[in-house]
Structure formats: structure tokens, C-alpha cells
Amino acid sequence: MTKKTSRYSQVKSYILDGISQGSWSAGERVPSENELVDLCNVSRMTARRALQELLIEGTLIRIKGKGSFVAEEKQQSSLLQIRSIAAEIKEQGFEHHAEMLQCSKELASPISIKNLRLNEDEYCGHSRILHFQDDTPIQLEERWVNLKLIPEYTQQNFNQITPNEYLTSIAPVTEAEHSVEAIIGTGSIRRLLEVDSDEAILLLERKTWCNGQIVSYARLYHPGNSYRLGTKFKTS
Numbered sequence: 001m002t003k004k005t006s007r008y009s010q011v012k013s014y015i016l017d018g019i020s021q022g023s024w025s026a027g028e029r030v031p032s033e034n035e036l037v038d039l040c041n042v043s044r045m046t047a048r049r050a051l052q053e054l055l056i057e058g059t060l061i062r063i064k065g066k067g068s069f070v071a072e073e074k075q076q077s078s079l080l081q082i083r084s085i086a087a088e089i090k091e092q093g094f095e096h097h098a099e100m101l102q103c104s105k106e107l108a109s110p111i112s113i114k115n116l117r118l119n120e121d122e123y124c125g126h127s128r129i130l131h132f133q134d135d136t137p138i139q140l141e142e143r144w145v146n147l148k149l150i151p152e153y154t155q156q157n158f159n160q161i162t163p164n165e166y167l168t169s170i171a172p173v174t175e176a177e178h179s180v181e182a183i184i185g186t187g188s189i190r191r192l193l194e195v196d197s198d199e200a201i202l203l204l205e206r207k208t209w210c211n212g213q214i215v216s217y218a219r220l221y222h223p224g225n226s227y228r229l230g231t232k233f234k235t236s
Contacts, residue, residue, distance in 0.1 A: 011040045011050035016059070019070055029067045030060060052136065055092045056222075062093030084164045085131050085139050085220075094133045100158045102128040105147065112144045115207060115217035125153035127163060130192055137193050143218040150215065163216075171210035178206040185221060195223050 015030055024030050031039055036047035051068050054060045060068045089096040106126050108118040116124055125145035131138055143163055145153045149171055156166055185193075185201035195201060202224025207217045 007040075007042050007046045008050040008053070011036055011042055011047055012054060014040055015050070015054060019059070024070050026070050026072045029069050032067055052094075052133065055094075056133075056138070064093045084162045085141070086162050086165070089131075089133045089138065092133075097132050098159055098162065099130045099132070100127070101130060102126065103154050103156070103158060105154045112217070116144060116146050116214050118146070123147055125150065127153075127158060129158050129163065131162075138222060140189055140192050140221040141218060142221075143216055145216045146214055149210070149213055163218075167208070167216060171213075171215045173208045173215075174211055175209040176206060178204060180204045182224065189221055193221060193223050199223060 014036075015024075018024050018030070030051075033044050033047045033051065036042065036050070037044050040047070051060065055062055055068065058071055061071045062068050086096040086098075104126055105123050108116075108120055108122050108124055112118050112124040112126075113120065118124060125143075125147050127141070127143050127145070129141045129143075131141060141163065145163075145167070147153060150167065153163075153166075156163075158166070181203055182200040183203045185195070185203075189201065193201065202222040204220040204222070205218070206220065208215050
């Protein structure tokens with residue numbers, strides 16, 4: 001094995017095999033970064049990445065000061081929840097911070113015309129934010145917002161609050177549609193996410209409504225594995 005991705009995949013397989021074979025059951029601690037370095041003969045960075053991916057995927061949970069533990073099996077309905085990336089990261093025991101790359105008012109483009117149902121002479125809010133899990137870039141969020149519903153969107157500081165948290169405080173989600181797929185991604189997106197040359201990018205496309213009106217359309221890019229999921233639901 002010479003590729004970095006192969007090394008952290010080996011560490012992930014070591015942990016997953018241990019869970020499936022009963023070495024570690026739900027609620028039990030798995031080896032730490034330092035222990036995995038010796039057990040799998042990898043660098044600490046590689047061990048950390050393997051653990052982080054298993055945390056993101058929900059296989060493990062992190063308890064601050066104690067380590068990583070096998071998570072209880074989750075209900076499938078949890079996949080349908082719309083949650084702030086900051087809340088998800090903090091729940092797993094990591095620190096979240098964000099870098100606002102863009103937040104501007106712009107004339108409707110083909111993307112916003114199609115997904116927000118705007119006219120060509122109307123404006124939308126357009127933001128690009130890079131979210132970090134500790135010091136690791138974990139999500140690039142690109143979002144187009146209907147300024148007729150959220151007129152002050154472009155005036156917000158999204159280094160302090162996530163767009164999801166702000167939007168749901170103004171226009172709570174009553175309906176959503178999303179799909180997930182693995183893509184190659186552009187060079188700029190791959191550089192921002194620090195993705196290896198042979199690693200896929202996970203793209204989540206999400207559109208949200210409030211009482212029948214489209215609020216936003218987002219493209220959320222993550223380092224990730226290949227799979228696809230689509231769903232549409234309404235909140236009660």
C-alpha cells in the first residue's frame with residue numbers, strides 16, 4: 001500500500017471488521033489514534049482521518065476526554081433531518097468554525113432561476129462558506145437564497161452563525177428535497193476540501209420551502225465515499 005487513501009481505508013476496515021466480529025460492541029471504546037498507529041503501522045494523521053470519517057458516517061461517537069466509541073444503531077429517519085453542520089460537528093465532540101468566502105446579492109442566474117423560480121430581472125443572495133471540523137475542512141457550502149423572503153440574508157456574518165441556523169430562525173422548513181451523489185468536483189473545490197487526487201467528493205443538493213415558497217437551494221460538498229440517496233418530505 002502506497003497511497004494515503006489506502007492507508008486510512010485499511011484503518012477504517014480494521015475498526016469495521018472488529019465491530020462486525022464483536023471485538024467492540026455498541027458503547028465500547030475503539031483504539032485511540034496512538035493505539036491505531038501501532039496496531040496498523042500508520043501515521044497519526046492517517047489514524048485520525050480514519051476515525052474522523054467513521055465519526056462523520058455515524059459508526060462511532062466521540063466523548064471528549066475519553067475517546068471514540070461504537071455508536072448505537074440509528075434509525076433511518078435520522079437521515080431525513082435537516083441540521084446545522086455546526087451542531088453535527090459539535091455533537092461528535094469536535095470544534096466547528098467557518099470561513100465566509102462570499103456573501104453577495106446578484107442578478108438571477110440560470111441556477112437560481114431554475115431552483116428558486118426567479119425571473120431574469122430578479123436578485124438572489126449567493127453565499128459560499130467553508131466549514132471546518134477542528135482544523136480539517138469538512139464541508140463547502142454554496143447557497144442561493146430567495147431575497148424576496150429573506151431580504152437581509154447578504155447582511156449576515158456567517159462566520160458566527162451558519163446559514164442553516166439563520167434561515168430556519170426566519171423561515172422554518174416545512175418541506176425539503178435533497179439528493180446525494182459522488183462526484184469528481186472542480187479543481188478549486190478539491191483544493192478547498194483538501195481532497196486527495198483519487199478520492200471522490202460527496203455532493204448533497206438541497207432545496208427547502210417554507211409554507212409553499214422556496215427559500216433556498218444549496219450545494220453542499222464533502223470529502224466522501226460513493227453512494228446516492230434521494231428523498232422528499234414534509235415536516236409535521
